[in-house]
Amino acid sequence: MSSANDDAPTADPYATIGFALKQAQQALRNRMDSGLREIGLTTPQYAVLAFLEVEAGASNAMLARRAFVTPQTMQAILVALERAGFIARTPHAEHGRVQSTELTASGRGVLEAASAIVADAEARLRNAVAPLDPPAVTAMLLRLAEALR
Numbered sequence: 054m055s056s057a058n059d060d061a062p063t064a065d066p067y068a069t070i071g072f073a074l075k076q077a078q079q080a081l082r083n084r085m086d087s088g089l090r091e092i093g094l095t096t097p098q099y100a101v102l103a104f105l106e107v108e109a110g111a112s113n114a115m116l117a118r119r120a121f122v123t124p125q126t127m128q129a130i131l132v133a134l135e136r137a138g139f140i141a142r143t144p145h146a147e148h149g150r151v152q153s154t155e156l157t158a159s160g161r162g163v164l165e166a167a168s169a170i171v172a173d174a175e176a177r178l179r180n181a182v183a184p185l186d187p188p189a190v191t192a193m194l195l196r197l198a199e200a201l202r
Contacts, residue, residue, distance in 0.1 A: 097126070098133065099171065
């Protein structure tokens, strides 16, 4: 049964779904940043490498969306990854100004190490939601994100 106060703001602004989500997101980001820093990557750089493994040749714009950064920031990330030898960029065959981006052998190697770090963070999340079903928790979080769009 719902009460008239269900939609009222809580007396404690820190006891909200939004604040709890932000705390969880920040803790995940800190965990990933810390581990990835040890192998010379940032979390957005990892996101780029991981997406390129699935979608070789992805555009700057697509990579920016996947890494939650602006296209301008993505350009800087790509330059750093290219200088490190983790990616190679070539002009797109059909679109002259578009660069096609792919992993190099070195990029695949660092991605393997990075994936182990990220898998550890994911395992911690899965353990923390027990005994709930991780796919159900994921679906709920995606519903929350969609409700705010």
